[in-house]
Amino acid sequence: MRFLTFNALILLATISLSQGRLMDRAGVASFFSTTPIEDIEAFNRQALGALNTADGSVAVSLLMKGFRFEKALMEEHFNENYIESDRYPKATFVGRIENYDKELFLQEGSKDYVVNGDMTIHGVTKPMTVGIQVSNDGSIINVETKFIVTVADFEIQIPRLMRDNIAKQVTVSSSFSFTLPK
Amino acid sequence: MRLTPIKIITVIVVLAGGFIAYRMYNKAHVSIQGLAPDYEIKSTELVSEFTASEEAANEKYLGKILQVDGEIEEILGTDPTPTILVSGNEMNHVQAVFAKNMTFQPEVGKSILLKGRCSGYLMDVILIDCVIVNEDR
Numbered sequence: 001m002r003f004l005t006f007n008a009l010i011l012l013a014t015i016s017l018s019q020g021r022l023m024d025r026a027g028v029a030s031f032f033s034t035t036p037i038e039d040i041e042a043f044n045r046q047a048l049g050a051l052n053t054a055d056g057s058v059a060v061s062l063l064m065k066g067f068r069f070e071k072a073l074m075e076e077h078f079n080e081n082y083i084e085s086d087r088y089p090k091a092t093f094v095g096r097i098e099n100y101d102k103e104l105f106l107q108e109g110s111k112d113y114v115v116n117g118d119m120t121i122h123g124v125t126k127p128m129t130v131g132i133q134v135s136n137d138g139s140i141i142n143v144e145t146k147f148i149v150t151v152a153d154f155e156i157q158i159p160r161l162m163r164d165n166i167a168k169q170v171t172v173s174s175s176f177s178f179t180l181p182k
Numbered sequence: 183m184r185l186t187p188i189k190i191i192t193v194i195v196v197l198a199g200g201f202i203a204y205r206m207y208n209k210a211h212v213s214i215q216g217l218a219p220d221y222e223i224k225s226t227e228l229v230s231e232f233t234a235s236e237e238a239a240n241e242k243y244l245g246k247i248l249q250v251d252g253e254i255e256e257i258l259g260t261d262p263t264p265t266i267l268v269s270g271n272e273m274n275h276v277q278a279v280f281a282k283n284m285t286f287q288p289e290v291g292k293s294i295l296l297k298g299r300c301s302g303y304l305m306d307v308i309l310i311d312c313v314i315v316n317e318d319r
Binding site: 023025026045046048061062063065066068071072073075086089090 | 206207208209210211212240244245258259265267277279299301302303304305306308310
């Protein structure tokens with residue numbers, strides 16, 4: 001696991017050092033869980049995103065302790081009991097845009113793409129395919145995504161008492177804006 | 183139905199329990215404004231500690247309140263509250279995200295003394311819920 005996290009960092013570093021690298025240090029990631037009992041939503045506004053326009057590789061890294069909840073108690077449970085953020089402080093995604101064509105990608109306008117990669121949450125890595133919406137106005141590339149994460153896939157244990165309060169699948173949304181070099 | 187003392191006590195205990203549970207559930211986020219920092223450190227030194235050993239620095243600083251002294255290098259955003267980069271090394275900085283009510287206008291080049299909770303290290307050491315202790319001293 002440590003090896004994979006390390007790999008993700010190396011990839012981030014390589015992306016950031018190579019040509020065509022774009023970076024956003026203040027990306028937004030949020031997740032939403034809904035059950036008949038309650039809705040839970042949390043936002044993280046310090047997600048680090050890297051996009052290499054030369055080969056279409058992407059990397060995202062964020063800190064679990066950076067998620068803010070409406071209620072302090074939810075945040076406490078999330079960090080201490082479910083996600084164990086002292087042991088697993090980060091979540092990462094490392095992947096590549098499918099059928100990447102640099103020239104097409106850098107044209108202005110809006111397009112949808114598919115990204116294949118590996119997602120690591122709670123120390124567990126799973127292959128994952130997510131759809132992204134890319135809009136390019138010539139100076140900024142905005143990337144947005146929304147996908148479903150199954151809590152049990154990442155070995156996140158929810159105590160029986162809370163099982164009706166937390167959805168088995170949560171919706172994750174994320175957005176990054178990358179400023180194109182002039 | 184007769185009201186025995188046992189019944190009355192049971193009702194009181196249940197009500198009190200419910201009230202406490204409700205209060206806990208709605209417990210507010212604690213502002214760090216009035217809290218004493220666990221560590222006081224220069225932003226450049228904090229960044230060096232994390233670049234030297236992320237693991238050791240995490241052990242020491244994760245979740246702790248840090249009072250950090252540095253220079254504003256870049257403003258990443260001001261919506262809904264300011265997010266700034268404070269001096270570190272060439273590539274890694276301290277990223278400070280300000281708390282809900284902190285809507286000041288940061289200026290690049292000014293020195294700043296701030297207090298925030300350390301959430302870890304990505305490219306920058308990240309402090310959340312930040313409040314200003316002193317601006318441009």
